[in-house]
Amino acid sequence: MRAIVVRRFGGPEVLEPVEVPTPEPGPGQVRIRVAAAAVNPVDVATRAGILTGAGVIPPREVLGLGWDVAGVVDAGSGFEVGTAVIGLRDRIATPLGAYAEQVVLDASAVAPAPAGVSPAEAATLPLNALTAAQALDLVETTGTVLVTGAGGAVGGYAVALAHARRLRVVAVASESDEALVRRFGADEFVPRGPALGDRVRALVPGGADAVLDTALLGLDALDAVRGGGEFVAFAAGAAPIPLRGVRVRSVWIRADGPRLAELARLASAGVLPLRVADVLPLSAAATAHERLAAGGLRGRLVLTP
Incomplete structure (x- = not known):
């Protein structure tokens, strides 16, 4: 079986194609024949050794890459063989x-694939949509939510999910993304830039009730929250100090098959935006990492074995 692994840290050139034995499922597990795997920033951080340096991943001789999968069950328990599924690898x-x-x-990390979409589109859902959903679960407000990085993969899902909950959504993104994030469900738009707190407060007197800081703006985003409001950080070490009594929390993604099934149904209904920037063969993983690092993508790059 072909796979891409990392044996040393560095640039895209360290991504190594290997032949390995076909993995066998244990109790409560399924084996998925991969049709598509999304490429995420966390893969770049893993490859570069950033997560090991930060103590998130212990030192290992070999590391696999890729959190998101769409494919077909071909062995195991919990799903019939031949079932189209999506899943999240959070270990x-x-x-x-x-x-x-x-x-x-x-099997608890797997859900039926969303109907009516391609495997490449389905593969963009698990990590980013679950992260957005679990972050939104940390917010208790029924009022206004500010989403930074609203044009990105996680941010776009956060806007759509907050809109589906009938929250007032203020989106922060580049000016060129305004029409896009409004299609996702943003009620108000603020271009990214300096003095974010002042510009948000001009739209929302006193500040937003909560912030989902997918862009990792930290204190600049915290300044846009009202006193006693809520702040959700999206990376280790990205949580600011809780000034003005703001409740600061961090989202730590976890696999959740039942929740993923709910998100798949929302995707099938057109509520969640499935965005694919490009589809590349598995052998072009290094090229995908180079393109992701270069920035400017809207949607995820997807690898297909």
């Missing part, structure tokens, strides 16, 4: 990930 210190022809996941 990131394992030697095989979704950058492979087959991957084994706990």
